[in-house]
Amino acid sequence: xxxxxxxxxxxxxxxxxxxxxxxxxxxxxxxxxxxxxxxxxxxxxxxxxxxxxxxxxxxxxxxxxxxxxxxxxxxxxxxxxxxxxxxxxxxxxxxxxxxxxxxxxxxxxxxxxxxxxxxxxxxxxxxxxxxxxxxxxxxxxxxxxxxxxxxxxxxxxxxxxxxxxxxxxxxxxxxxxxxxxxxxxxxxxxxxxxxxxxxxxxxxxxxxxxxxxxxxx
Amino acid sequence: xxxxxxxxxxxxxxxxxxxxxxxxxxxxxxxxxxxxxxxxxxxxxxxxxxxxxxxxxxxxxxxxxxxxxxxxxxxxxxxxxxxxxxxxxxxxxxxxxxxxxxxxxxxxxxxxxxxxxxxxxxxxxxxxxxxxxxxxxxxxxxxxxxxxxxxxxxxxxxxxxxxxxxxxxxxxxxxxxxxxxxxxxxxxxxxxxxxxxxxxxxxxxxxxxxxxxxxxx
DNA sequence: CAACGCTTGTGAATTTGTGCACAAGCGGCC
DNA sequence: GGCCGCTTGTGCACAAATTCACAAGCGTTG
Numbered sequence: 001x002x003x004x005x006x007x008x009x010x011x012x013x014x015x016x017x018x019x020x021x022x023x024x025x026x027x028x029x030x031x032x033x034x035x036x037x038x039x040x041x042x043x044x045x046x047x048x049x050x051x052x053x054x055x056x057x058x059x060x061x062x063x064x065x066x067x068x069x070x071x072x073x074x075x076x077x078x079x080x081x082x083x084x085x086x087x088x089x090x091x092x093x094x095x096x097x098x099x100x101x102x103x104x105x106x107x108x109x110x111x112x113x114x115x116x117x118x119x120x121x122x123x124x125x126x127x128x129x130x131x132x133x134x135x136x137x138x139x140x141x142x143x144x145x146x147x148x149x150x151x152x153x154x155x156x157x158x159x160x161x162x163x164x165x166x167x168x169x170x171x172x173x174x175x176x177x178x179x180x181x182x183x184x185x186x187x188x189x190x191x192x193x194x195x196x197x198x199x200x201x202x203x204x205x206x207x208x209x210x211x212x213x214x215x216x217x
Numbered sequence: 218x219x220x221x222x223x224x225x226x227x228x229x230x231x232x233x234x235x236x237x238x239x240x241x242x243x244x245x246x247x248x249x250x251x252x253x254x255x256x257x258x259x260x261x262x263x264x265x266x267x268x269x270x271x272x273x274x275x276x277x278x279x280x281x282x283x284x285x286x287x288x289x290x291x292x293x294x295x296x297x298x299x300x301x302x303x304x305x306x307x308x309x310x311x312x313x314x315x316x317x318x319x320x321x322x323x324x325x326x327x328x329x330x331x332x333x334x335x336x337x338x339x340x341x342x343x344x345x346x347x348x349x350x351x352x353x354x355x356x357x358x359x360x361x362x363x364x365x366x367x368x369x370x371x372x373x374x375x376x377x378x379x380x381x382x383x384x385x386x387x388x389x390x391x392x393x394x395x396x397x398x399x400x401x402x403x404x405x406x407x408x409x410x411x412x413x414x415x416x417x418x419x420x421x422x423x424x425x426x427x428x429x430x431x432x433x434x
Numbered sequence: 435c436a437a438c439g440c441t442t443g444t445g446a447a448t449t450t451g452t453g454c455a456c457a458a459g460c461g462g463c464c
Numbered sequence: 465g466g467c468c469g470c471t472t473g474t475g476c477a478c479a480a481a482t483t484c485a486c487a488a489g490c491g492t493t494g
Contacts, residue, residue, distance in 0.1 A: 011451055017418035021397055035471065044399035047471095048453050055473055063472040064460040080418050081425025088417070099316035100413065105397060109414040110421065149424055150417065173427065174420040180238055180322060182261035190423045192416050193261075196317065197326040199409050200305070200367065201234035201297050203391040204327065206407045207366055208298025210390065228481060252441065264441095265483055272443055280442040281490040 008079075012053045016076055018043040019053070021109070023073035035066040082110035087146045089172075091163050092155030093118040093133050096178060100154055102129045114146040119159065136166065143170040150174045157181040164191075225296075229270045233293050235260040236270070238326070240290035252283040294327075304331035304363045306389075308380050309372030310340055310350050313395060317371055319346045331363040336376065353383065360387040367391045374398040381408075 022042035026034055036050040043050070054060065054067070060075055061067045077083060088106070090097050093116050100106075101116050116128055119136045126133050134142070142148065151167040153160050153175060160179035167175055168185055177183055177193045185191055239259035243251055253267040260267070271277065271284070277292055278284045294300060305323070307314050310333050317323075318333050333345055336353045343350050351359070359365060368384040370377050370392060377396035384392055385402055394400055394410045402408055 009451070013422050014419055016422070017412070017415040018399075020418065021412075021415075022399075037471085042399065046453080048455095049451095051472065052452085052474080059473075061472050062460065063458070064462095064470050066471065079422070081421045082418065086417075086421055086424075095316035095319045099312035102312045103413060105412075105414045106417065109418065111414070111417055150420055152417075174424045176416055176420060182235075182239075182259065188427075190420055192420055194411060194413075194416055195234070195238075195322075196320060196411075197322040197328070198231075198234040198238075199393055199411055200303075200323065200328055200369075201237070201299065201326065202231055203367055203393055203407055203409055204298045204303055205230050205233070205296070207303075207391045210405075226481070254441085263483085265485095266481095268442065269444080269482080276443075278442050279490065280488070281440050281492095283441065 008056045012056055015043070015045065015049075015053055016080055017109075018045075019050070020073060020076045020080060020082070023069055023076065024109075026069045027073060031069055033062075033066040034069050034072075036061075039067070077110070080110075085110050085112040086150055087112050087114035087148045088150040088152055089113075089115045089117060089139070089142060089148050089167075090152045090154055091117045091136065091139075091167070092153060092159070092179075093123055093128060094154065094156075097154035098128050100152060100178075101131065111150075114148050115142045117142075119155075119163075136163070139166055140170045143167075143172060148172060150176065153177045153179055153183075155179055225273045229273055232260070232262065232266075232270055233297055234326075235262075236267070237290060237293045237297065237299070240286055240293065241326075243286045244290060248286055250279075250283045251286050251289075253278075256284070297327075299327035302327050302329040303367055304329050304365045305367040305369055306330075306332045306334060306356070306359060306365050306384075307369045307371055308334045308353065308356075308384070309370060309376070309396075310335040310345060311371065311373075314371035315345050317369060317395075318348065328367075331365050332359045334359075336372075336380075353380070356383055357387045360384075360389060365389060367393065370394045370396055370400075372396055 019039065022039060025042065036047040040047040040050045057075055057079055060072050088111050090100055090113060101113060106113065113131065116131050116133045117136045117139060118133050121135055123133045124135045149172060151172040153163050155163055157179045160177060160181040161183055164175060164183045164185055168189055174190045177191055180195045180197065183191050236256065239256060242259065253264045257264045257267045274292055274296055277289050305328050307317055307330060318330060323330065330348065333348050333350045334353045334356060335350050338352055340350045341352045366389060368389040370380050372380055374396045377394060377398040378400055381392060381400045381402060385406055391407045394408055397412045397414065400408050
């Protein structure tokens with residue numbers, strides 16, 4: 001009895017945030033409508049992809065005119081679940097954790113930092129931005145009290161799996177992992193990893209093979 | 218007259234760093250050989266993908282046995298161009314830039330931070346880790362002196378394109394962009410972007426649609 | 435030295451994603 | 465009201481990536 005479960009391709013979902021951000025910029029300008037071509041430019045893709053991606057969400061464009069900036073932004077936001085800001089916890093308040101805690105982009109793009117946690121008791125109480133660092137033992141209470149669904153891991157790799165287990169036990173269903181460790185979590189918990197060194201190594205590959213690529217014919 | 222230009226799929230290249238890291242861990246243990254199955258576990262993929270990926274590099278496994286840990290690590294490192302450490306510059310020494318500057322993962326995985334740069338002259342001279350922050354005006358000199366090929370942008374979005382232009386003008390050929398801005402660069406320059414909020418928003422999508430996905434039949 | 439268990443390497447099938455090209459349709463203009 | 469320019473939405477062909485399934489081959493054991 002499930003209606004038509006509109007299945008949006010993963011590749012499209014990964015691009016929606018970029019559209020969303022581009023539209024936020026457009027809102028700031030006077031622009032009230034935008035064409036797939038312009039949006040492609042702003043988001044860094046091509047027009048055909050933009051149209052196909054947006055078509056999965058529904059028919060929000062007007063032929064001959066383009067897309068209504070404000071409406072489209074709202075639709076994408078709704079699809080991404082950004083209608084109200086998600087509370088997130090950051091675990092591991094080293095240099096990276098501190099940087100994430102003070103990153104303004106989270107607040108402006110749909111997220112609210114509910115708490116900063118660190119296993120090191122000597123860090124507890126010290127302020128980072130407007131929040132104080134709290135001991136990891138308070139995790140369960142915080143997650144429950146604030147209905148936290150997303151956790152960010154910014155610990156060293158060695159501690160990451162342990163923290164992940166605690167997050168899962170506390171009821172967190174989505175994890176963003178900045179440590180280089182590969183996490184194993186039960187079904188139903190989503191994990192996304194960002195490994196800073198991995199990104200550099202990929203660049204290193206293309207840098208290293210630049211000349212190969214030019215060779216042809 | 219180009220020999221066989223072994224074209225490695227982009228998707229594979231993006232996974233090579235994960236294999237490389239898993240192998241580094243294996244080297245630390247006693248393990249001298251590893252099967253595609255184990256490696257898949259450690260890197261977070263599946264065995265078939267591992268074997269196919271590795272087959273693009275050459276025939277480094279032994280049937281019935283597995284892959285020689287040390288040799289495979291060396292081969293992947295060579296392919297990624299990690300035989301000696303690349304000098305990188307970090308531009309934009311805010312919270313994120315500072316975190317990147319002190320991130321130990323870069324040093325252990327093939328990169329050396331050649332300089333920290335910031336446009337704000339009041340930051341110049343202040344030490345971050347073992348390096349002093351230098352004004353962006355020194356960029357050209359540094360890139361030339363140290364043969365820097367990779368630049369990391371950790372500025373706010375508004376400054377990112379400007380910094381990218383300067384990096385390109387200085388001769389940097391690969392850019393890792395942590396700002397949310399979309400950069401435009403000439404052909405021949407590689408850009409990779411990591412937008413922290415984008416990753417969270419993708420998680421938000423799956424969190425938000427968790428129930429839809431379970432609905433079936 | 436033959437048989438066996440184990441693991442790689444890879445063709446082939448399948449799934450997923452991309453890009454083209456054009457019909458459909460809106461809005462303005464004469 | 466009809467024509468025209470512009471931009472969406474999408475069917476289709478192609479390309480890339482994933483997964484399956486199995487033959488090839490190594491090493492060990494009796």
